[in-house]
Amino acid sequence: MPVHTSPLHHAGVAAESLEVSWDGGQFVLIIAPKGLVACGVVDPAVMNRFGAAVAVARGTPERPLVTASDLLAARIAEVTDAAAALGIAAGMTGADALARLG
Secondary structure (H helix, E strand, O other): OOEEEEEEEEOOEEEEEEEEEEOOEEEEEEEEOOEEEEOOOOOHHHHHHOOOEEEEEOOOOOOOOOOHHHHHHOEEEEEOHHHHHOOOOOOOEHHHHHHHOO
16 A cells, blocks of 8 residues: 655646555645645545635546656646636646646
8 A cells, every 4th residue: 555755846846746556546646835736536626615726637447647747647637716717727737737836
């Protein structure tokens, strides 16, 4: 049951990645100064109620999001209102979203 955190520097943004896995599952998050880039484990509707800036990408069984690199390369599927206010939109990459959360 590995749990890994590590510093992440991308596009001038200092962030922290959290990668968690267990038999049969995993999730990954990038925690930035203004919010999160996350896999589908995070519910944007819930985060919206708290005013959080969150950009969610979703993996597939064939291409799960396991590492921070996977998340940076993935396309954002859904964003909260606070993330949208920062210029983050569905279709951009996780890397693009992270740049706006710095």
